[in-house]
Amino acid sequence: MTTSTHSIxxxxxxxxxxxxxxxxxxxxxxxxxxxxxxxxxxxxxxxxMVNYPDEFKDKPKLLHVExxxxxxxxxxxDFLSKKTVVLPSLPxxxxxxxxxxxxxxxxxxxxxxxxxxxxxxxxxxLRLANSEAFNLSATIDTPxxxxxxxxxxxxxxxxxxxxxxxxxxxxxxxxxxxxxxxxHSIACGIIAQEIARTAxxxxxxxxxxxxxxxxxxxxxxFESERSLxxxxxxxxxxxxxxxxxxxxEVLGFNHAVLGGxxxxxxxxxxxxVKAAAGHHDPETIKIDIEAAVIHxxxxxxxxxxxxxxxxxxxxxxxxxxxxTIGITPSQFTELIPKLRVLIDETFKTLNQD
Ligand SMILES: [Fe+2]
Numbered sequence: 001m002t003t004s005t006h007s008i009x010x011x012x013x014x015x016x017x018x019x020x021x022x023x024x025x026x027x028x029x030x031x032x033x034x035x036x037x038x039x040x041x042x043x044x045x046x047x048x049m050v051n052y053p054d055e056f057k058d059k060p061k062l063l064h065v066e067x068x069x070x071x072x073x074x075x076x077x078d079f080l081s082k083k084t085v086v087l088p089s090l091p092x093x094x095x096x097x098x099x100x101x102x103x104x105x106x107x108x109x110x111x112x113x114x115x116x117x118x119x120x121x122x123x124x125x126l127r128l129a130n131s132e133a134f135n136l137s138a139t140i141d142t143p144x145x146x147x148x149x150x151x152x153x154x155x156x157x158x159x160x161x162x163x164x165x166x167x168x169x170x171x172x173x174x175x176x177x178x179x180x181x182x183x184h185s186i187a188c189g190i191i192a193q194e195i196a197r198t199a200x201x202x203x204x205x206x207x208x209x210x211x212x213x214x215x216x217x218x219x220x221x222f223e224s225e226r227s228l229x230x231x232x233x234x235x236x237x238x239x240x241x242x243x244x245x246x247x248x249e250v251l252g253f254n255h256a257v258l259g260g261x262x263x264x265x266x267x268x269x270x271x272x273v274k275a276a277a278g279h280h281d282p283e284t285i286k287i288d289i290e291a292a293v294i295h296x297x298x299x300x301x302x303x304x305x306x307x308x309x310x311x312x313x314x315x316x317x318x319x320x321x322x323x324t325i326g327i328t329p330s331q332f333t334e335l336i337p338k339l340r341v342l343i344d345e346t347f348k349t350l351n352q353d
Contacts, residue, residue, distance in 0.1 A: 019312075023041055120166070128350070186350065189207070189209065207293055211297050296322065
């Protein structure tokens with residue numbers, strides 16, 4: 001290596017370290033898990049700065065967005081009742097799936113009949129069931145096989161997650177990068193599932209669905225109030241705080257509260273409601289396993305580079321969440337390299353046409 005390439009390399013390394021410092025500036029790096037994730041991020045950012053330098057250039061400003069009118073809602077309910085807030089209406093199929101999950105007398109045939117009515121749902125369920133995230137021993141080529149292997153409850157929940165998530169896949173506006181939203185949600189689902197498996201928390205699949213749906217509140221904000229969304233991003237980046245801290249500062253509540261209300265109004269299963277509502281709430285995280293797992297999975301997903309792209313700062317990792325889950329830092333250390341492989345493999349499977 002010549003002196004000049006050596007010094008360019010040194011400069012990139014320094015820039016990558018500073019960038020990673022900013023990502024973790026609200027995190028306690030005395031925490032073993034945080035410092036492990038930070039070291040991992042330094043390497044990843046350095047690699048990306050060398051290979052994809054354009055990613056780190058300033059993004060063009062959204063010129064055609066009106067400034068936010070500064071009208072603060074009096075609370076989350078007030079926000080959701082605004083004229084600008086358009087919530088996706090519940091598709092009939094979701095109601096039918098919920099009925100099957102809630103009725104102990106439902107049979108596998110009842111669920112298969114519902115899934116089979118919608119070719120898109122069939123494709124999504126099969127793709128997901130065959131992905132690395134689920135690691136089922138046999139190839140699943142029909143919904144009835146998926147239901148037979150997973151059971152009515154788990155397959156029903158999976159179908160419910162798929163339908164709910166697909167409602168948030170379309171967007172009228174480009175402020176929220178949908179690909180990032182999709183990747184963050186899937187990554188969070190996979191991480192939550194693997195944490196649940198490592199901590200022996202029972203069935204891991206419901207945690208996957210909770211991870212998939214945990215940030216629906218973010219989507220609602222972006223879909224409803226574009227000017228507000230741009231303002232939140234501006235505040236988060238100017239003050240170098242997480243996106244959810246910016247929400248609290250501007251609105252007085254965050255997307256988790258919105259997601260909780262929404263999923264409750266839709267009568268989604270209680271584990272999904274708790275995960276969406278509680279994943280940024282320190283008091284809930286202390287006592288609720290769902291909220292604790294999703295909090296950690298959300299943090300891990302962002303720390304590993306599958307972030308929403310709204311603020312560089314990922315917020316803090318709540319130590320109480322680690323206590324609630326009860327897995328050791330060394331178990332997390334073992335998990336991290338496996339997670340990236342699993343997430344990237346799952347993306348590949350889900351992206352295949
Ligand atoms: Fe969140």
